[in-house]
Each structure stands twice: as C-alpha cells, then as structure tokens.
Amino acid sequence: MTADRDELIARYRTVRARTEALAAPLVPEDQQLQAMPAASPTKWHRAHTTWFFETFVLAPRGVAPVEPAWAVLFNSYYEAVGPRVARGKRGLLGRPTADEIGRYRLIVDGRVIELLAGADAAALAALAPLIELGLAHEEQHQELIVTDIVAAFAEHPLRPAYRGPIAPAPRQGAAAWLELAGGEVTIGAPADGFAFDNEHPRHRVLLAPYALSTRLVTWAELDAFVDAGGYATPSWWLSDGLDWVRAHHVDAPGYARRDGGRWLVFGPGGEREVGGDEPVLFLSYYEADAIARFLGARLPTEAEWEHAARGPLAGRHGVAWEWTSSAYAPYPGYRAGAGALGEYNGKFMVNQLVLRGGSIATPPGHVRPSYRNFWPPDTRFQLSGLRLARDLEVRR
C-alpha cells in the first residue's frame, strides 16, 4: 500500500511537472493566445487542469479553493458545476497572470500531495481513481497545449517556433498490408488499469476479414493526390467534405504548403520540409476519407483498428492520430458516471468521428489500444493523419 501511495504521488508529480515543462518555453504573452474557440491559451490549460483537482479531489474533502472567484474562469464545460466563461473568450482572461497561475499550481500540488500523504488506506483507495482521472485529463491537455500554441503561432506572420520537449517522430518503414481474419472479437478497455468511461464496457463485435496498412499515408502519397487534382475532384469526396473544401478554398493539409516539389509544414519546431515517407499531418476527416478513396482503400473502423492494435499493429502506431470511419458513439451498455464527472465524455457523442492511436505530442503512457480520441470532421489543427484499410475477400 505504501508503494502504491508513493507511486501515485510520484506519478502526480511527474505529470504535473511535464505540463510546466511544456509551458516553459512560452513567455506570458504566448500563453495568452487563443487562435480559435476550439483552442485554448496555454495558461488556461495550466489553470483548468489545476481547477480539476481542486473541484473533484480537494473540494469534496472540505478543502476550500485557493481563489473561489476563479471557478467561473477555469471550468471548461461542466454544467453541473456552475457558470463559466464562453469557450471562445478564454483568450480575454488576462488575469490571473501566467505567473499567478504558476503559484496556483504549486499551492494545489502541495494540498493534493498532503492529502495523499495523509490518507488512510480506505481514503487512498477512494482517491486513487480520481487522481488517475485527473492526471489522464491533464495529459489530454498536454497534447492540447502543443496543438493550440501551434495554431496560435501559425497565425503570426513571422511564424515563431514552439520548442517544447517533444521528440521527433521515428521513421516509418515500408508499406505492407497486415491481414486480419476478423470474426467475433473483443474491444474496449479491460477491467483493470485506468481507462476513460467511453472505453467501457468491453464488448464483442463481429468483424469481416480486413487488412490494414503497416504505415500511415505519406506526403509522397499526398503528392499523387494533389497532382491528380484530388482537392478539386468531386468523386473522391463526401458531399459535406466537398462543400467544406470549396467554402474554405482548401488545397493542402493544415499548416502545409507545396513549394516546388517539396512540402513545407508548420508544426511544433516551426516550419520544416517533410520527407516523402513521413506521415501526412493536420488532415480533416474529410481529407482523410477522400485520400483513402483516391488510394483505392478506405478508413478502418475503430473496432478494426483496436483489434489490430492488440495484435500485429502493436507498436506500429503513435506517430499521428488516425481518423477512423466510426462516429463517436456510446458502446453498448455505456453508462455515464453520476454527477459532474459524468459530463466527461458522454455528452459529446454526436457530430464527431473517432481517432485512434496517438501522436508525437501525446504523453507516452497515454497511448493504449482502447483509447478513443474524437473531433468534428472539419478539424485540422490536431496531429491527425490516416492509415488505409481494405476488405479481404472471404475465403471459403
């Protein structure tokens, strides 16, 4: 039990420190920027993740908030918790300052660790899942810190580079098809180990035989799509996708431009030329779906992806989020939790598509086969690409 406690405290310190490390290269002005309603200022992410611990861990145990008036500022979307600042107006919260938020984080850290350190076994058992949830939540925001500051820097004519602690992506190997027999398979998170509620319940589904590519679609493959006039050819596109392409004059992935024969892409680290075999990034679902169709394939369903990830795909993902063709929906028998935490996932289950895998900005421990990321189909500021799938003939 002591080991568990120490481990929990150690993990808490590690995750919380990583957030600050991600923010460290950013001056207060950078941390204030909000490029669009779907992105948030760095400093807001730092404060919101802290508010989460205050609200769901400390407050129920009688610990008064550091600054009660801040609740309205740092509540993201919990209707049950009270009012909040409109999502698109987070960039107008000049106060508290980045520095004050740093102090806020330290104070809350002290209180949480004090709580954990002094908890008896029963209290610790009750606390552990909440802490795990809070840390998983914070890890989600760590990825957003990266994508959101890139979105902000992309708006700056001088294109400043974000230089946080993100490792470069490993090279992809050659493309090959992994063949899977399908049948009745199990997806969803196992009973043990942390998982979000939307990964439950574990359940069985029927899959027809299918194949998945060993690697993500590359910039070289995108070249072929662009050269063939893919962005302007209706037959590759979903109807809504075509409307979107035309309305926004889209002719390349987000943050990307073709300069002669090479692709220049703005991302973490600034603008750089990408090699042809690197995975395409910053794709909307509409583009991913059209590119797959152009390449004679399709997107996988999330069940196909997860089943493969527990088999031959294991260790072959995590470079970019992979759009699936699955709408984000509750698993059979899904129940949202009670109270405010029940709002965590369930209420977003419409108008979004599931992405699987993870990206170079995803915290390492955060990648798992059952993990479900989700975004609306026109989203382009995430580190999102695609992997091809195709049906296999049924062997008789």
Add this chain to the structure above:
Amino acid sequence: MTADRDELIARYRTVRARTEALAAPLVPEDQQLQAMPAASPTKWHRAHTTWFFETFVLAPRGVAPVEPAWAVLFNSYYEAVGPRVARGKRGLLGRPTADEIGRYRLIVDGRVIELLAGADAAALAALAPLIELGLAHEEQHQELIVTDIVAAFAEHPLRPAYRGPIAPAPRQGAAAWLELAGGEVTIGAPADGFAFDNEHPRHRVLLAPYALSTRLVTWAELDAFVDAGGYATPSWWLSDGLDWVRAHHVDAPGYARRDGGRWLVFGPGGEREVGGDEPVLFLSYYEADAIARFLGARLPTEAEWEHAARGPLAGRHGVAWEWTSSAYAPYPGYRAGAGALGEYNGKFMVNQLVLRGGSIATPPGHVRPSYRNFWPPDTRFQLSGLRLARDLEVRR
C-alpha cells in the same frame, strides 16, 4: 415476362400519378415556395423526379431530353452529371411554370412507357432495376413534397392547410416493452426485392439483450418533459444539443405550441390539437435523445430496430420516422455504384443520423425493415419522433 412488363408499367403509372395527386391541391404560387435550403418547391420535386428518368433511363438509350437547357435546373446533386442550381436557390426558378412541368412529366411518361412497351426481354431486364430505382426515388420525393410544403405554409402568418391525399395516423395502443434476446443477428436488405445500395450488404451483427417500446413517445410524455423544465436542463442534453437549444430558443417540437394544457401542432391538414397518446412529431435528434434520457431510456440503434422490425415490431411502425442512435455510415463491405448513380447514397455518410420506420407521408410500399432514412441532428421539419429502448440485464 409480359406480366412483369405490365406490372412494371402499371407501377410506373401509379407512382407517377401519385406525385401529381399530391401536388394537385397546390396552386402555382404554392408550388414555387422554398422555405429553406433543405426544402424544395413542389414543382421542383415534380421536375427533378422526371429529369431523373430522362437522365438515367432515356438518355443512355439515345432519347434526347425534352428541353436540354433544363438539366442545370433539375439536377439535384449529381456532380458527375454537370453543373446545377445551388440548393437554396431552387425557389428562384420561376420558369418553367408548374403547368409546363406538368406537360414535361406527361411527355417523359409517354417516352418511358413507349420504351418499356417495346423493350425485348434483355432490354427489359436491364431497364427494370433502373425504373425501380427511379420510382423509389420518386417516392422519397413524394414524402418531401409533403414536408416541404408544410415547412412553407408554416412560414405564412395565416397558416394555410395542405390538403393532399394523406390518411390520418392510426391510434397507438398502450405502451409495453418488447424484449429481445439479441445475439448474432442479420440486418440489411435480402438479395431479392428492391432496396437502395445503402441497405446492402446484408451482414451479421452482435446485439446484447434489449427492449423496445411498443409505441412511440407521446405528447403526454412530452408534457412531462416540458413540465420538468426539460428544454432548459443541461443534464438531459448532448453538448451540441444544448448549444442548439439555446441558440434557437427551442422550447417545443417544430410547428408545435402549448396552449394551456393542450398541444396545437401545425402539419399536413393545418393546425390541430393532438391527443396525448399520439406520437410526438417534428423532433430533432437532439430533442429525441434528450427526451429518451429524461424518460430513463435511450434511443435504439438501427440494428436493434431492424432486428425487432423483422419480429415483434412488425406492423407496429410507420406512423412517424424514428430517430436511432446510429450515425449514417456504410455497412461493412459497402460499395457505391459506378457512375453518377453511385452518388445516390454513399457521399452523404457523415454528419447524419439514421431514422427508421416511416411516416403517414411515406408511400405505403416504401416502408420496409431495412430502409435507412437519414438527416442531420438539428432537422425538425420531417415527421420524426422516437421510440424508447433500454438494455436488458443478461440472464445467466
């Protein structure tokens, strides 16, 4: 074979005549109205369904169009066929007139029947599925003629009544739960008989045990939702649904208002008071989902619905379209057809939810267990309601 030919010609004449019967009560001015981009003028429906036969039946057989310049006017969305009028501007097509469209229909009818009458067996075999598709397509537009003119009349301060040949809905019986064991079941259209491509391929899915209500949710149940402040209580709503309710100040189903203790609803036939046990109509998906949650249940998936419709639910639907929780997506192994007709269904498979069943405005032969209707979740001008579903405990 002769019988088939005669049957086909007879069915062609019946369906085509029904369209004109639906339009008959409407003066030329009525037929010009377009209440919103998603709705079309009556006369446009009459012309577009005719253009469909010209383009996909007559033209490939060398029959020149009645008026070549009209192609741009009456193409709905077939990118492969050529340019077209923007959907929201169909109401600006004053010419051809309603009367000219009537003549256009008669000329095309003559040509189609001539073609069918003179076809040899091989030609007839090739023609039959195209005719069937064209008639099924026209039946879809027959329902839209009703919903779209109701949408237009609803905008008129004097609320004119549409008095087309629509039978009143039968009374619903008492509510009860139909229990289904689930397991591995088959859904999708069988190989024989007409079905749209999106109903194929027939395939097997796994279902957990579940129950469906014998009847649709009623105005009396809506009363309870409204009385409990349902439209303003966040916990019942999907996040996008809550945004939608607030942005549009929604506090009742479409075309409905509560006057004292009774509900007055505008629909085919004009405004009338609805009995408490009649099914709620004109609901968006957001409302259907919220009402189901309020009533302690959930929406069925489309597989649950279809499986039940081949069993205990048979004959117990068809009064109102029923929202399911299933996003509109291709069935495993789905292939869109080649050429322009391949655009019929596949390219709409995003951002929409499936509705099952049928309504009082659905042509009788058009209702079948595998039929998939689909609309975006904020749609309220269709004859759409909901049926409750719930999980059954697994019996061990």
Add this chain to the structure above:
Amino acid sequence: MTADRDELIARYRTVRARTEALAAPLVPEDQQLQAMPAASPTKWHRAHTTWFFETFVLAPRGVAPVEPAWAVLFNSYYEAVGPRVARGKRGLLGRPTADEIGRYRLIVDGRVIELLAGADAAALAALAPLIELGLAHEEQHQELIVTDIVAAFAEHPLRPAYRGPIAPAPRQGAAAWLELAGGEVTIGAPADGFAFDNEHPRHRVLLAPYALSTRLVTWAELDAFVDAGGYATPSWWLSDGLDWVRAHHVDAPGYARRDGGRWLVFGPGGEREVGGDEPVLFLSYYEADAIARFLGARLPTEAEWEHAARGPLAGRHGVAWEWTSSAYAPYPGYRAGAGALGEYNGKFMVNQLVLRGGSIATPPGHVRPSYRNFWPPDTRFQLSGLRLARDLEVRR
C-alpha cells in the same frame, strides 16, 4: 373643382393601370420570386400598394378592409400599424395568389373611385393629398417591380427576359463640363405641387463654384477603369468599399460581364451588348466613388445636383439614378408627419446615400429636381450610375 376631381380620378386610374401593365408579362410563378431581402415579389408590390390605399385612405373613412387578415402580409414597415411579415420572407407568401391580388386591386379601386366621386369639396380637399401620396408611393413601387424582377431573373441560369413597357434610353451626347458659380442657393421642394416630406423644408445652402458633366459616366470610361486594374487598386477606394470589393470578389458592375472587348449587361429586356457611350448601370456607391476618383473627379453633393437641375442640367437627366456624395439626412427644420405616415421617410435617415435624377424605369412624372432617392452604399440592383463633378477655382 369638378375638373380637379376628374383629374384626380384619371390620374388614379392611370397610375394604377400602369402597375398592372408592368406585371402583365409575368406569370404567377414569376410574380412570386424574391431574389433577396431588399427585393420583393411583383405580386407583393401589387398588393402592398393597394393595402396602402386601404389603410391610409379607406380605413380612416370607415371602409372595412377587403380581407382584414391580409394587413399583416402587406404592411411593409409601418410599426404603428401593427405586425408584419419579415421583409426577407415575402417570397413565402404563396397566398393570396396573383389572380386574387388582381381582384383585390379592382375592388379597392372601385371603392376609392366611389369615395372620390362622392366626396364633397371639403372631403375632396382632404383626400387629394392622401391620394397623391398613395400614387407617388405606387410609382416608387413601379420602379421596384422592374428592378426586383430583374434581380430574380438574374438568378435564373437561363436568364429569362423581362419585357415590360419600358422605353429604351436615349443616346447621350458628348461630354462637356457645365460650370456653376454656386453661392447661396435654394434647394428643396417648393410649397406647391406634390413632394415627399424629405424634400422639405425648402432652404438655402452655400455652394462653392463647381462643374458637373453633361453626361453620365459611360461603359467606355469603365473600360479604362477596369483596364487600369481599378477594381484591385486600393488607392481609388474608400476603406469600406475595398473591404466590400474583396469580400464579394467584385470586378464588374452588377449583372455585367466583359466578353472580349465588349460589355454584356443583363437588365430589363434580358442580356444585351451596351454601346460605349451608354451610361454605366448597376453600380454601388463604392464603385461610383472609386470610378469618379479614378477619372480625376468626384461625385456631386445633392445640393450641387439639385441646383444644377434647376438650371443647365434640366432635361439632361433621368436615364440612370446618380449617386451623390450626400448622406441621406433630414433637411434643416425637417419634421416627420404624425401617425404612421410619419414613418414614410424619416426613419431611414442613416446609413444611406442620396441618389438623384431617375432612370428609364422611373415613371415619367416621378422625376423632379428635388426628388431624393436613397440606398445603402453596397446596393447594386438599382439602375444606378454616376455623373462627375469637380471644384472650380474661385475667380477673384
């Protein structure tokens, strides 16, 4: 007095008949079209002008309306009279039909003429100015019948031609400068003769010496502007104008396109090639202002225009409305009338610019030196052009 009465009745019949003559070439479907919120369906113009006589002439004299329920349909903007259909939804009023509106007009005509025929001298004296106002109002709508149906037909891919009773524009003579000494001059309508309230009070203004062109700017001059890249050169444009040009991708006047070396313009009569010395039409204020600046001149003020129109410009205008640089504002000492009719002009005196003169669609008797037309600066569907003005050096 009898002469006056007969004259008034004759004028009533003439004006009312001209409205019907303008609508005569249009089928019921045409009369239903509304291209944009600022334009109205033909049949609405026919009904609204009739409602005006019912409301302001007949009703105060105890004559009940033909159809009381129609008041809400045909009130344009009189807040004091009651509720009304939103301007942009007039195209959704399928009922009453064009034919029913024809009957409505005849009934009201009969009632008005009966009233005039039977009025004693005092009653007639009170009626005459109301009848004059109603007829002047109807003449305004006669011009709108033309511009609004052109706006609707311009949306039709087959571009039907409006063939109403409109005379072609006379040829313009050579360009020359009319020099005017300015000084203290009088503008505004004289006490006798009909004028709208916004033409009063007649008052004195100071003008510096100025010159006006004898003719309107021509398509040949527009050629020079376009060839010089005028639509894309910021220095010619007002800031709001430049934003407007860019947002709407404007590169030619409304309904106009350059095909090789010639201008093709869609207007009354359909699309036709315009001669180089014909006046440019369908210009926004932004374009008129930019073209004047490009040509080394400026737009006149309305006082400059009116003063010239009582002098050397007399008889040299009336082909196209001429944008002035004057914002539409009350004259010194202006008082809006009491009651609903007081809403006729005054409440529109912001965000609009004055146009002077008249067009080929303006009823002949409707052109007078003091007449003030007004539209927002981005308006392009009126028959609007420009005449150049410039400052003259003060001679000492």
Add this chain to the structure above:
Amino acid sequence: MTADRDELIARYRTVRARTEALAAPLVPEDQQLQAMPAASPTKWHRAHTTWFFETFVLAPRGVAPVEPAWAVLFNSYYEAVGPRVARGKRGLLGRPTADEIGRYRLIVDGRVIELLAGADAAALAALAPLIELGLAHEEQHQELIVTDIVAAFAEHPLRPAYRGPIAPAPRQGAAAWLELAGGEVTIGAPADGFAFDNEHPRHRVLLAPYALSTRLVTWAELDAFVDAGGYATPSWWLSDGLDWVRAHHVDAPGYARRDGGRWLVFGPGGEREVGGDEPVLFLSYYEADAIARFLGARLPTEAEWEHAARGPLAGRHGVAWEWTSSAYAPYPGYRAGAGALGEYNGKFMVNQLVLRGGSIATPPGHVRPSYRNFWPPDTRFQLSGLRLARDLEVRR
C-alpha cells in the same frame, strides 16, 4: 528656432511618455487582449504609434527600421505601405513581447530626438509637421488604449479595474439652452496650428437659428427614457437602430446596468454608481438619436456644434464625445494628402457619424472646436454621449 526645436523635442517626449504612463498599470497579459476587431491590444497601440514615426519620419530620411520584419505587424491600414495583419488578429501577435516593445519605443525615441537635435532649419521645418502629425496620431491612440482595455476588462467575469492616469470628470451644471442666431458662419480649422486634413478647408455654411443645451444628457434623463419603455418603443428609433436594438437585445448603454433605482457603469476605474446628473456614456448613435427624439429635441449638426464651440459652448465640453447628426464626409474642396499619409482620414468617409468634443480619456491638448471624431453608428465602446439641440423659430 532653437526654442521651437526644444519645444518640439519636449512635446515629443511628453506625449510619448504619456503613452507609457497609460500602459504602466497593465501587466503583459493585459496588454495582449483584444476584445473585438475594432479594439486593439495595448501593446499593439504602443508599437503601432512607434512604427508610425519609423515609417513616416525616419525611413524617408534613410534610417533603417529597428526590425524590418515588424512592418507587417504594426501597419494599421496603410495600403500603400504594404501588407498587414488583419485587424481582428492583432491579439494573436504574442511576439514581440510588451517588454520588447518598450525597448523598441526607446530606440525609436532616441533616433527621432537625434534627428530633431541635428536638423538644420530647413530640415526642421520639414520635420515639424510630420512630428506634430505623429504626436496627434499617438494622442488618438492614447484614448484608444483606455477604451480598448476597458472593452477587454468588461469581458472578464471578475471585471478588473483599469487604473491609469485619468482625471475624474467635473460635475455638470444645471441644464439651460444656449440660443444661437445662425446665419452664415465659418467652420473648419484655421490656417495656423495643427489640425488633421479632415478639418480643412475652412469654409462657410448657412445655419438656421438653433439652441444647444449647456450640458450633456444625464443618467437621470436616461432613467425617464428607460422607464417609458424607450428601448422597446419603435417610434423613437431610426429603422436601422430598431433592428440593431432587437438583434442585440439592447436595453441599456454599453457597460451599464440598472440595479434598483441606480445605474452601475463599468468604465476606467472599474464599476461604479453614477450620479443622476453625470453624462450618459457608452451610447451608440442609434441610442443617442432615439433619446434626443424622446426628449423632444434632436442631435446637433457638426456645424452647429462647432459654431457654438467657438462661442457660448467654449469650455463646456470635453467630458464625453458628443454624437452629431452629421455623416462623416469631406468638407467642400477637401483634398487628401499624397502618398500613404493621404490614407489618414479620407478613405473612412462613409458609413460613419461625426462626434465632437472630447472625453475624460482625450489628451488635454487634443480637444479643439474643429476636431472631428467619427465612428459607425452601432459603436458603444467609446466614451460617447449626447447634447440636445433644437430649432429656434425664425424671428421676423
């Protein structure tokens, strides 16, 4: 000449220092905020005014910019100078930081003073009007620093207070009417002394006899308007004003709320209760016009205002900007300057109304009788109120 030089340098230093004093109470995060496209971040104002001296004073004299890449960031609207960041995206310029901008200001200050100190008489004579223009320009931005940070703080749920060096407004005296005979009067800036180009040329206008109130309309008078249902009574409003009130649910001036019998207004210094005889602030033109009409009066024209300000109104204004009924337009004979500086005023002369006077946030030396401020009619974030005017009967 030495005196002039010293005076010029002294004035340069004073104005530049005042900008920094206004920004001093604001942390870097505050200085980053942009509440709406029409408002700019504090730090952007500080940099843009510095860029102005670099571009129009130093660059033409061969002084290279401190950081050439910043031109695109701090150009406001000068098309002739090159590209620029969209107005609404200034808040996304995290870099350079507030601190870097402070250094930028000091470097440019050093260069300007060096230039002035070393200029010979001819060079100084050429420089002086540019410096004066640059300082007048900076004073305009000083007022915007105040209004724009108030707009940003107003969006913050905790409503931080701006505590810059702004003196409280003096108390207003009792209301009385100042009567003016009118006649032919002169308005516009005299030949000597600094003025913007839009204040020229000085010219004569004719005025009818009129009266102006000695004081601005007060919160007590607004009470009467609100109590009478003024915000919901169409007869007081311009048509566009009524549309605006309804679309934005306006029922009080900007930043103001009525709490029981008292008015609480958020402004510089935070929220405070205002005394009944203080002038109403944060009014749009639409409100000012409606309130004047409700009070049985009207807004003055700018000529009436200016003529009075050179007479009995002298010393009785400067507490709040006063809406006039005059559209912002060029004076007769107006010529915009050549080159980029010619864009300073002329290109904004449409869709705006003139305000006269000045506010508590206006730099003291910046108030003069001929000064013309201008904003679109729906603007509410300026310190804008109104003064009543009325016509006087002509005495014969």
